[in-house]
Amino acid sequence: MTDTTAPLISFSDVKKHYGEGSARVDALRGVSFDVTAGEVVGLRGPSGSGKTTVLNIVGCILAPSQGELRLAGEPVFAGGRWLRDDLRRLRLEAIGFIFQFHNLLPFLTSTDNVALVLQLAGQSRGAARRRAQELLDYLDVGHRRDAFPSQLSGGEAQRVAIARALANRPRIILADEPTAALDSQRAQVVMDLLRRVAIDQHAAIVVVTHDDKIADRFDRVLELRDGLLV
Numbered sequence: 001m002t003d004t005t006a007p008l009i010s011f012s013d014v015k016k017h018y019g020e021g022s023a024r025v026d027a028l029r030g031v032s033f034d035v036t037a038g039e040v041v042g043l044r045g046p047s048g049s050g051k052t053t054v055l056n057i058v059g060c061i062l063a064p065s066q067g068e069l070r071l072a073g074e075p076v077f078a079g080g081r082w083l084r085d086d087l088r089r090l091r092l093e094a095i096g097f098i099f100q101f102h103n104l105l106p107f108l109t110s111t112d113n114v115a116l117v118l119q120l121a122g123q124s125r126g127a128a129r130r131r132a133q134e135l136l137d138y139l140d141v142g143h144r145r146d147a148f149p150s151q152l153s154g155g156e157a158q159r160v161a162i163a164r165a166l167a168n169r170p171r172i173i174l175a176d177e178p179t180a181a182l183d184s185q186r187a188q189v190v191m192d193l194l195r196r197v198a199i200d201q202h203a204a205i206v207v208v209t210h211d212d213k214i215a216d217r218f219d220r221v222l223e224l225r226d227g228l229l230v
């Protein structure tokens, strides 16, 4: 991931089906879009239109059936196969995931939830905890660093989860309904944070959302219907 001018995410004529024969579902029927550094893009569409499938393919969790995926200019999937054999490392280093429910580990404090990702990437525990505390401060939850997830409010837990997603300074951030469980004010705080991250980290951010509270907070909205962009 070295080309600094190419779009960070480039999806070219991606098709994806699940199952075969009478059980076949065409989830994506030829989807193309680019997202550049600094952009916060919304991905909307009715249930079953293919949003999660797009997110999972960008996140290198799911292989397309056809088409091409480039990340920072580098072809990652093309010609029916992955072009990198270290997808786990790519995910860990280049991509941050944020989910609707924070998915924090209940037996770890805020600091340790964030530090764990850094330790998995090879940092020492001390360095990982220092970076975790810096990030929690950046997201205004530093004062909750020793709390366990069950002791956090929904908005605090979501900010800790964002800190975790940012831990490795990924330039691609994928969020699935990150504000659905939050009230309007907290949803705006989360969107402000994502915007700041896009700018400070030159990141490309894709947010799957049905949430009308944040409908006007995107640079662009991609609208999926039945596996096609409209």
Ligand SMILES: Nc1ncnc2c1ncn2[C@@H]1O[C@H](COP(=O)(O)OP(=O)(O)OP(=O)(O)O)[C@@H](O)[C@H]1O
Residues within 6 Å of the ligand: 018, 019, 025, 026, 027, 045, 046, 047, 048, 049, 050, 051, 052, 053, 054
């Ligand atoms: N593992 C799977 N096996 C079979 N079909 C699947 C699988 N995952 C998704 N699908 C189907 O593919 C289509 C697209 O699903 P996807 O989850 O991408 O939609 P979505 O827009 O994210 O929906 P929602 O808003 O309900 O989460 C749907 O028809 C879904 O039933």
